[in-house]
Amino acid sequence: MSEMLLSFNIFCIFLCTWSFVVTSKVNNINRPTVGIIRWDAWNLINGQYDAISYYFHRAMSPEHFHYRLPFFAKVNSDTNVTINGDMQEIMDQEIVYARYAGFDYWAFDTYCAFGSNCTTNSVYCTQYYNQTANRYCPQNPAYGLYRYLSSKYISFY
Numbered sequence: 001m002s003e004m005l006l007s008f009n010i011f012c013i014f015l016c017t018w019s020f021v022v023t024s025k026v027n028n029i030n031r032p033t034v035g036i037i038r039w040d041a042w043n044l045i046n047g048q049y050d051a052i053s054y055y056f057h058r059a060m061s062p063e064h065f066h067y068r069l070p071f072f073a074k075v076n077s078d079t080n081v082t083i084n085g086d087m088q089e090i091m092d093q094e095i096v097y098a099r100y101a102g103f104d105y106w107a108f109d110t111y112c113a114f115g116s117n118c119t120t121n122s123v124y125c126t127q128y129y130n131q132t133a134n135r136y137c138p139q140n141p142a143y144g145l146y147r148y149l150s151s152k153y154i155s156f157y
């Protein structure tokens with residue numbers, strides 16, 4: 001994995017987009033529309049991190065950075081954290097927090113999902129793996145989207 005791909009991923013994790021709404025029919029208050037755009041890579045699969053989640057968890061492990069951990073992270077020691085956001089109750093809580101904070105919308109980045117050992121039946125995904133993804137082959141890159149769609153709080157949005 002290239003450093004560039006890694007930094008790009010870190011940069012993209014919680015990115016808020018701003019666009020100005022001229023008039024809102026609902027409340028007539030001019031304010032930015034603020035959304036959540038996610039590129040999810042805070043997950044374990046069968047107890048293992050995928051490549052990007054592994055680097056995130058490693059980057060956040062030193063005690064110095066623990067104050068920036070998401071609420072669902074577990075601090076095992078001053079140099080060791082566990083991060084797994086792929087749980088329904090965590091997504092439910094994230095939706096409640098987002099609603100309370102006033103976020104207007106959610107969007108999810110995702111890409112090809114692969115089997116273990118980078119297997120895929122799709123020619124497109126094989127090409128993507130070979131040429132674009134720098135041999136990154138996540139097994140569940142859309143876990144956030146799936147958890148969102150199956151949340152009991154989806155009606156909040």
Ligand SMILES: *[C@@H]1O[C@H](CO)[C@@H](O)[C@H](O)[C@H]1NC(C)=O
Nearest residue numbers: 074075076077079080081082
């Ligand atoms: C971090 O802590 C977890 C949970 O106690 C443990 O399974 C894992 O081996 C530890 N990792 C390191 C690098 O010490």
Ligand SMILES: *[C@@H]1O[C@H](CO)[C@@H](O)[C@H](O)[C@H]1NC(C)=O
Nearest residue numbers: 114115116117118119120139
């Ligand atoms: C994945 O590759 C490893 C090492 O080549 C092999 O031992 C394992 O059986 C493979 N797993 C699957 C599900 O193909």
Ligand SMILES: *[C@@H]1O[C@H](CO)[C@@H](O)[C@H](O)[C@H]1NC(C)=O
Nearest residue numbers: 123124126127128129130131
């Ligand atoms: C992907 O790379 C493998 C190994 O380098 C090669 O065998 C395969 O033909 C490539 N597939 C595509 C679609 O580029």
